[in-house]
Amino acid sequence: xxxxRTTAGSGEKxxxxxxxxxxxxxxxxxxxxxxDIFEAARRRLPGISYATVYNSxxxxxxxxxxxxxxxxxxxxRYDRETxxxxxxxxxxxxxLVDFDLPQAAALISAAARRSKFKAESVHLTLKxxxxxxRETRNL
Amino acid sequence: xxxxRTTAGSGEKxxxxxxxxxxxxxxxxxxxxxxDIFEAARRRLPGISYATVYNSxxxxxxxxxxxxxxxxxxxxRYDRETxxxxxxxxxxxxxLVDFDLPQAAALISAAARRSKFKAESVHLTLKxxxxxxRETRNL
DNA sequence: GTTTGAATTTAGAATTAGTCTAAATTCATT
DNA sequence: AATGAATTTAGACTAATTCTAAATTCAAAC
Numbered sequence: 001x002x003x004x005r006t007t008a009g010s011g012e013k014x015x016x017x018x019x020x021x022x023x024x025x026x027x028x029x030x031x032x033x034x035x036d037i038f039e040a041a042r043r044r045l046p047g048i049s050y051a052t053v054y055n056s057x058x059x060x061x062x063x064x065x066x067x068x069x070x071x072x073x074x075x076x077r078y079d080r081e082t083x084x085x086x087x088x089x090x091x092x093x094x095x096l097v098d099f100d101l102p103q104a105a106a107l108i109s110a111a112a113r114r115s116k117f118k119a120e121s122v123h124l125t126l127k128x129x130x131x132x133x134r135e136t137r138n139l
Numbered sequence: 140x141x142x143x144r145t146t147a148g149s150g151e152k153x154x155x156x157x158x159x160x161x162x163x164x165x166x167x168x169x170x171x172x173x174x175d176i177f178e179a180a181r182r183r184l185p186g187i188s189y190a191t192v193y194n195s196x197x198x199x200x201x202x203x204x205x206x207x208x209x210x211x212x213x214x215x216r217y218d219r220e221t222x223x224x225x226x227x228x229x230x231x232x233x234x235l236v237d238f239d240l241p242q243a244a245a246l247i248s249a250a251a252r253r254s255k256f257k258a259e260s261v262h263l264t265l266k267x268x269x270x271x272x273r274e275t276r277n278l
Numbered sequence: 279g280t281t282t283g284a285a286t287t288t289a290g291a292a293t294t295a296g297t298c299t300a301a302a303t304t305c306a307t308t
Numbered sequence: 309a310a311t312g313a314a315t316t317t318a319g320a321c322t323a324a325t326t327c328t329a330a331a332t333t334c335a336a337a338c
Contacts, residue, residue: 015304015315034295049317054296072209075295088254099253103246107263114238115227117267124246124263128256154286154333173324188288193325214324 020045021056025066031077031096069096071125084121090130097130159184160195164205170216170235208235210264223260229269236269 014022024040025032032040038053057078060066067079069087077096085100104124112119153161163179164171171179177192196217199205206218208226216235224239243263251258 013314017316047317049319051297051318052316055316068211070211072207072211072215076211086250086253088250088256090256091259097254097256099250101246101250101253103249104263107240107242107246108265110242111225111227111238111240111263111265112267114225114240115236115265115267116270117227117229117236117265118273119265119267120230121266122263123266124243124250124261126247126250126254126256126258127260127262128251128254128258131255134257152285156287186288188290190289190326191287194287 015056017041017045017048017052018056018059020048021053022060022065025060025078026080028080031069031079033075033077035075037078086124086126088126088128088130090133091127092129092133095130095132154195156180156184156187156191157195157198159187160192161199161204164199164217165219167219170208170218172214172216174214176217225263225265227265227267227269229272230266231268231272234269234271 020041021037023044024037028040034053034057037057038048038050041048041053057066057068061068064082067082069077069079071089073094079098081098084105085098086104088097088099090096101124104122107124108119108122111117111122159180160176162183163176167179173192173196176196177187177189180187180192196205196207200207203221206221208216208218210228212233218237220237223244224237225243227236227238228234240263243261246263247258247261250256250261
């Protein structure tokens with residue numbers, strides 16, 4: 001009886017396409033959307049398709065190599081930072097920045113107690129005005 | 140020179156349609172989507188259109204009468220509770236519950252300091268497994 | 279009480295973000 | 309070289325929401 005590959009265990013096949021997507025995310029310090037990533041990946045690998053970018057993003061996310069951030073507004077953004085951290089979203093220009101609030105991690109058990117949920121993760125987002133927008137004439 | 144209405148100041152015109160939408164949200168203790176609200180509103184006001192439900196939701200939100208909750212997944216949910224509070228989202232059944240974590244409100248200044256943003260609001264979400272799903276055979 | 283026009287509602291088209299499908303390609307293993 | 313599982317591709321499809329243009333409502337001015 002012949003033996004075929006039964007793998008599919010994540011982290012295995014970092015294809016050219018997946019690698020290109022990962023590079024794109026790692027080389028930027030902002031938080032690109034799938035579309036931004038598609039455009040940048042296309043420059044590295046001109047034939048890459050939109051669907052592949054989405055497939056790659058799912059793969060990389062499941063492999064723990066990138067982090068997906070979803071707000072209700074518009075498209076998901078992707079983040080090379082995979083450790084737990086918090087986000088601040090500018091209500092004027094949409095800029096998204098990472099920061100870490102050590103206290104936030106500690107809230108997980110309090111939140112679990114209050115909500116009666118079995119906790120998996122806590123997500124804290126600050127909405128406000130970023131330094132750039134504040135400077136630009138609208139205090 | 141004739142004087143026409145220059146109002147448009149929010150909170151003014153609670154039309155039949157807007158009132159119906161508000162009633163629907165107030166009478167439920169879960170967090171319906173726009174589509175849920177449309178279906179329920181249709182029972183009260185059979186001619187109401189989808190677009191009007193969306194328009195009404197925007198109006199009510201701006202008037203501070205309802206609260207919109209957006210996660211990246213699927214549709215926005217609407218909440219009759221407009222005071223600051225936190226959310227827990229079940230990763231298995233999608234149930235969304237409100238709870239209040241008094242400590243969360245205090246994080247706003249710490250978060251502002253870290254991120255250098257001018258703070259407007261903090262949003263804390265716990266992801267995990269709700270009591271019902273935990274009970275149902277998957278500890 | 280009729281006219282007026284701004285605001286609102288309606289129905290359906292349009293848009294956006296993302297997923298699905300089926301055929302073609304890749305590539306490690308036999 | 310042959311095989312077939314995994315991946316990629318292009319484009320069709322879906323879901324949520326917004327937009328558009330015509331019809332309706334309604335308070336204010338006459």
